Amino acid sequence: MPQYKLDYLDLLEAESIHIMREVAGQFDRPALLFSGGKDSITLVQLALKAFKPGKIPFPLVHIDTGHNFPEALEYRDRVAAQTGAKLIVRKVEDTIRARGLKEPIGKFASRNALQSYTLLDTIEEFGFDACIGGARRDEEKARAKERIFSVRDEFGQWDPKKQRPELWNLYNGMIAKGENVRVFPISNWVELDVWNYIKREGIELPSIYFTHEREVIVHQEHLVALSPFIRLDEDDVILKKNVRYRTVGDMTCTAAVESTASSIDDIIAEINKTNISERGETRIDDQVSEAAMEDRKKNGYF
Amino acid sequence: MDLLRFITAGSVDDGKSTLIGRLLYDTDSIKVDQLETIQKQSKNKSEGEIDLALFTDGLRAEREQGITIDVAYKYFSTTKRKFIIADAPGHIQYTRNMVTGASNSDLIIILIDARQGVVEQTRRHTIIASLLQIPHVVVTINKMDMVDYSEEVYNSIVADYFKMAEMLHIKDVTFIPISALKGDNIVNTAGNTPWYQGETLLQHLETINIVKYINFSESRFPVQFVIRPQSDDLHDYRGYAGKVLSGTYKKGDVVTILPDGIESVIEAVEIHGKEVEEAFAPQSAVIRLKDDIDINRGDVIVTKNSQPKVSQDLEATLCWMDNKPLTAGNKYLLQVQSRRVRCVVKEINYKLDVNTLEKHENISQASLNDVVHVTIKTASPIVYDNYNALRANGGAILIDETAHTTVAGCMLI
Known part of the structure; x- marks a missing residue:
C-alpha cells in the first residue's frame, strides 16, 4: 500500500484550495483582495492552483491608501498581469474627496481605518458578494474568533455575537442582497507557514521584504521609514539602517525591522529566533488600544 | 511534519485555559510582547506567577457582557507537528460551541479536576466526543498538585472513567495525570508523579497516529466547481474540481456520478494543473472523465467498489x-x-x-x-x-x- 501521508503545508494548501473553490461555487461575484503583501500573495498562488488550467475566475482588488510602498505597487501590477486576472484599484484619496471624509492627523496620520469606506464603496460599485482576504487567526485575538466565511451586514460590520456556527468543512455563504461575505482561506496558517510556503513554492516577493538600506526614524522602539506621509518633529533623528519589512502595510503604520536577511531562508531563520510577535513588531496601528482590531472589524475593516 | 487538530473540553474551573496557556508557554509559542500584555493584567491578581489563563482571554465584547463567543483557535508547533487548538467553553449552555469545535478535531482533551473525579460534565463531554466521532480521547486528570499527586486518586478516577467509556463505546482513550498550574506532565515530566510511566501530554500529542483514521478505501469526491478554460489550446477541457473526502482516485478507475448514477472512467487526475498518478484524501484535486457528461456542482464522483x-x-x-x-x-x-x-x-x-x-x-x-x-x-x-x-x-x-x-x-x- 502506498504511503498516503501529507506534509502540513500540503494539508493547509488543500484546505485553502477547497475554500477558494467554495467561493467560486457559491458566489456570483467574488473578488480577491490583493495588496502586494505576503499573505495576499499567498492567496493569489492558492487561487492560481485551485483553478488550473483555467484562470482565476474573479478579479483582484486593491484598496490603495496612497500611502503604499512603491515597491509593493510595482509588484502588484506586475503579478496581477502575470495571473491574467483583472486588477481593480480604488483609491482612498478619491473616497476622501467624494465623501468629504476627514483626513486623519498626527505624526503617523494613517488612512488605514479610512480603507473601510473605499472597500465598502468598491463592493457596492461592482456588486461583490464575497471578498477573499489574507487574514490569519494567529495574528490577533479578534481574528482568532472570526469565521472562515464571515458574514458582514450592509455596512460591512462584523458582529462577533451573530457569527454562524462553522462545522466540518461546510461553509454557509448564503446572504441577503446588500450583505457580503469576507472569506479567509488562510485562517489556519501562521506566519511561519506562509514563509515556508513561499519558500517551497518559489514565490517572488516585493523587494522590501529583504534587507535594504533605508532612512528611518525611531518611534517607541519602532523603526519608521522616512516618507512624505509622516510628520517630522524637531527631535526626530534620521538614521540609515539595514532593514526589511516583516509585514507590508502602509508606510505610515508599518514598522521595519533591523535585518541583514537577504533570502527567504535568512528570514525564516530570523523569525524562528525572534521573540516578538508579527503585529507587535511591525504594526503601529494595533497599539492604540487593546481592542483596536476588534473595533475596526466592527466598522467594516477586512 | 504533519498537522493535528484537537479540542479542549472543560471549563475555567477545571483549568482549561491554564492548560492551553501552559502548552503555549512551555513550547515557547508566546512572544515577549504578548507576555508583557498578560503580565500587566496579571498584576491585579495573585503575586508573582503570571496567570496563564489570560492567554485565552477573549474579546472586549465578551468581557463586557460576560459571555463567551464560541470557539477560539490557537496555534503552536514543535519540531514534530503543527497543532491547531479549538478552544471551546464546556458548560451545558455551550453545547453547540463544543459540537462546532469537535466537528473538525482529530483528538479531544477532556479535563477532569482530580478533586472532583468523573462528574456530569465529564460524561457530557465524552458523549459529545462519541457523537462527533472524534477518533482519540485524552483524559487529563488535572490539579494533581491539589491531591498530593496521589496515585490512588488517579487510579480510582481512571477506573471510573473506564466504566463509563465502555458504555459509550469509546475505544481509544489515554489517561495522563497533570497539573496545568505547575506544569507537571504537560510538556515537561516533573518528578512529582514517579508512579506514572506514560508520556507527557505533549509527547502524546506529537506521536499519536492521525492517518490511521482516514478512510482510504471508500472514495468520495464532491464536485465543487467545473473548470472550463475555453481557451484555444484547451478548447474541450472540462475538469471537475473538488476535494477527496475519503479514498483514492486514479486514471482508469470506473466511477459513478451520483445522484444520477451515470457511469464513466477517469481519464486523468490532476493536482494544480499537473497530472498525478493518484489523488487521495484529503487532497484537493481535479478529475477529468472519458465521457462527455453533464456534471455540476453538488454531484459526487465515487468509485464503483463502495457506494454511499x-x-x-x-x-x-x-x-x-x-x-x-x-x-x-x-x-x-x-x-x-x-x-x-x-x-x-x-x-x-x-x-x-x-x-x-x-x-x-x-x-x-x-x-x-x-x-x-x-x-x-x-x-x-x-x-x-x-x-x-x-x-x-x-x-x-x-x-x-x-x-x-x-x-x-x-x-x-
Missing part, C-alpha cells in the same frame, strides 16, 4: 444551534458538502440527554443546544454516508431559508 447512500428520506442526530426553536414540520435548506437542497424536518423522534444518554420521546420542539434525533425529507436526492461509518461524508448543516443562518449540525444516519 442516495436518498430523499434520511435520519439524523442533530444539535440545534439557533435561538428560534426547531418545530417538526419546519422547512430548511440542507447542505451536504457542495449540495444544498430544500428539506422538511418531518419528525423529532426523541431528544437525547447529553448528560445521561437518556432518550426523551414525545417532544415537539428542540431548543438551542438540544441534541435530537430527527427524520428529514429532502426535495431531491442527496448523496451521503452514515456519519459513524464515514465521518468525512456524513456531516450536514441546516440553513434557515430566510435568515440564512446555520441552525443545526447534523450527523446523518
Whole structure:
C-alpha cells in the first residue's frame, strides 16, 4: 500500500484550495483582495492552483491608501498581469474627496481605518458578494474568533455575537442582497507557514521584504521609514539602517525591522529566533488600544 | 511534519485555559510582547506567577457582557507537528460551541479536576466526543498538585472513567495525570508523579497516529466547481474540481456520478494543473472523465467498489444551534458538502440527554443546544454516508431559508 501521508503545508494548501473553490461555487461575484503583501500573495498562488488550467475566475482588488510602498505597487501590477486576472484599484484619496471624509492627523496620520469606506464603496460599485482576504487567526485575538466565511451586514460590520456556527468543512455563504461575505482561506496558517510556503513554492516577493538600506526614524522602539506621509518633529533623528519589512502595510503604520536577511531562508531563520510577535513588531496601528482590531472589524475593516 | 487538530473540553474551573496557556508557554509559542500584555493584567491578581489563563482571554465584547463567543483557535508547533487548538467553553449552555469545535478535531482533551473525579460534565463531554466521532480521547486528570499527586486518586478516577467509556463505546482513550498550574506532565515530566510511566501530554500529542483514521478505501469526491478554460489550446477541457473526502482516485478507475448514477472512467487526475498518478484524501484535486457528461456542482464522483447512500428520506442526530426553536414540520435548506437542497424536518423522534444518554420521546420542539434525533425529507436526492461509518461524508448543516443562518449540525444516519 502506498504511503498516503501529507506534509502540513500540503494539508493547509488543500484546505485553502477547497475554500477558494467554495467561493467560486457559491458566489456570483467574488473578488480577491490583493495588496502586494505576503499573505495576499499567498492567496493569489492558492487561487492560481485551485483553478488550473483555467484562470482565476474573479478579479483582484486593491484598496490603495496612497500611502503604499512603491515597491509593493510595482509588484502588484506586475503579478496581477502575470495571473491574467483583472486588477481593480480604488483609491482612498478619491473616497476622501467624494465623501468629504476627514483626513486623519498626527505624526503617523494613517488612512488605514479610512480603507473601510473605499472597500465598502468598491463592493457596492461592482456588486461583490464575497471578498477573499489574507487574514490569519494567529495574528490577533479578534481574528482568532472570526469565521472562515464571515458574514458582514450592509455596512460591512462584523458582529462577533451573530457569527454562524462553522462545522466540518461546510461553509454557509448564503446572504441577503446588500450583505457580503469576507472569506479567509488562510485562517489556519501562521506566519511561519506562509514563509515556508513561499519558500517551497518559489514565490517572488516585493523587494522590501529583504534587507535594504533605508532612512528611518525611531518611534517607541519602532523603526519608521522616512516618507512624505509622516510628520517630522524637531527631535526626530534620521538614521540609515539595514532593514526589511516583516509585514507590508502602509508606510505610515508599518514598522521595519533591523535585518541583514537577504533570502527567504535568512528570514525564516530570523523569525524562528525572534521573540516578538508579527503585529507587535511591525504594526503601529494595533497599539492604540487593546481592542483596536476588534473595533475596526466592527466598522467594516477586512 | 504533519498537522493535528484537537479540542479542549472543560471549563475555567477545571483549568482549561491554564492548560492551553501552559502548552503555549512551555513550547515557547508566546512572544515577549504578548507576555508583557498578560503580565500587566496579571498584576491585579495573585503575586508573582503570571496567570496563564489570560492567554485565552477573549474579546472586549465578551468581557463586557460576560459571555463567551464560541470557539477560539490557537496555534503552536514543535519540531514534530503543527497543532491547531479549538478552544471551546464546556458548560451545558455551550453545547453547540463544543459540537462546532469537535466537528473538525482529530483528538479531544477532556479535563477532569482530580478533586472532583468523573462528574456530569465529564460524561457530557465524552458523549459529545462519541457523537462527533472524534477518533482519540485524552483524559487529563488535572490539579494533581491539589491531591498530593496521589496515585490512588488517579487510579480510582481512571477506573471510573473506564466504566463509563465502555458504555459509550469509546475505544481509544489515554489517561495522563497533570497539573496545568505547575506544569507537571504537560510538556515537561516533573518528578512529582514517579508512579506514572506514560508520556507527557505533549509527547502524546506529537506521536499519536492521525492517518490511521482516514478512510482510504471508500472514495468520495464532491464536485465543487467545473473548470472550463475555453481557451484555444484547451478548447474541450472540462475538469471537475473538488476535494477527496475519503479514498483514492486514479486514471482508469470506473466511477459513478451520483445522484444520477451515470457511469464513466477517469481519464486523468490532476493536482494544480499537473497530472498525478493518484489523488487521495484529503487532497484537493481535479478529475477529468472519458465521457462527455453533464456534471455540476453538488454531484459526487465515487468509485464503483463502495457506494454511499442516495436518498430523499434520511435520519439524523442533530444539535440545534439557533435561538428560534426547531418545530417538526419546519422547512430548511440542507447542505451536504457542495449540495444544498430544500428539506422538511418531518419528525423529532426523541431528544437525547447529553448528560445521561437518556432518550426523551414525545417532544415537539428542540431548543438551542438540544441534541435530537430527527427524520428529514429532502426535495431531491442527496448523496451521503452514515456519519459513524464515514465521518468525512456524513456531516450536514441546516440553513434557515430566510435568515440564512446555520441552525443545526447534523450527523446523518
